[in-house]
Amino acid sequence: MLQYYILNMPVASVIFALTIGLSIYVFSNPEWFGRLMLHPYSIHRDKSRWYLILTSGLIHKDWMHLLFNMITFYYFGFGLEGIFVEVSGPIGHLWFALLYVVALVLSDIPTIRQQKDNYGYHSLGASGAISAVLFSYILFYPKMMLGIFMIIPMPAYLFAFLYLGYCIWASKNARDGINHDAHLFGALTGVVFTLILYPWIFKHFIGQFIG
Numbered sequence: 675m676l677q678y679y680i681l682n683m684p685v686a687s688v689i690f691a692l693t694i695g696l697s698i699y700v701f702s703n704p705e706w707f708g709r710l711m712l713h714p715y716s717i718h719r720d721k722s723r724w725y726l727i728l729t730s731g732l733i734h735k736d737w738m739h740l741l742f743n744m745i746t747f748y749y750f751g752f753g754l755e756g757i758f759v760e761v762s763g764p765i766g767h768l769w770f771a772l773l774y775v776v777a778l779v780l781s782d783i784p785t786i787r788q789q790k791d792n793y794g795y796h797s798l799g800a801s802g803a804i805s806a807v808l809f810s811y812i813l814f815y816p817k818m819m820l821g822i823f824m825i826i827p828m829p830a831y832l833f834a835f836l837y838l839g840y841c842i843w844a845s846k847n848a849r850d851g852i853n854h855d856a857h858l859f860g861a862l863t864g865v866v867f868t869l870i871l872y873p874w875i876f877k878h879f880i881g882q883f884i885g
Contacts, residue, residue: 683755685771697734712797718790730798731778743800750811773867777806781860802856806864813868813875816882
């Protein structure tokens with residue numbers, strides 16, 4: 675099984691292993707949190723620290739944060755890379771890698787702009803990129819059933835609309851320490867990137883409801 679994933683979904687395999695490995699490392703080496711977390715104040719004043727956008731997406735706050743993101747990535751990241759390869763051939767591996775990296779970057783840009791003068795603000799986690807992966811996947815299979823919190827069954831398209839609505843509301847009103855903007859802009863990046871890559875996906879998405 676492991677060999678299957680490595681051979682057929684190498685990009686997802688590397689992302690999965692690197693994220694888990696680096697996250698576990700910083701759990702026992704907390705000084706590295708500060709070195710790898712997104713810090714908009716520093717990035718705004720020292721453009722050479724742009725790498726924090728990428729490194730912050732490879733570490734997580736705690737085991738629950740890591741577990742939730744990696745379960746989501748496991749179910750949809752490996753599948754999405756497989757879809758891209760099925761549709762585009764071997765270059766699909768590159769498209770999947772670009773989707774993930776572009777989403778990591780673009781999902782953090784609004785946060786960097788908003789928090790550039792807030793020295794105490796830090797952010798971490800792969801949620802922005804994973805939201806992009808999930809929403810890209812939903813464009814291919816909008817009527818699949820998702821288990822929200824592993825319990826509540828819901829069609830993917832309905833979840834997508836509720837998720838976007840909640841992210842918009844939470845980014846303005848929530849005070850829970852979660853970077854909801856990253857979730858929102860990551861999801862939108864996944865949709866736009868997939869539409870640019872496969873313009874026919876819009877017709878496919880609509881066709882699932884009227885076909």
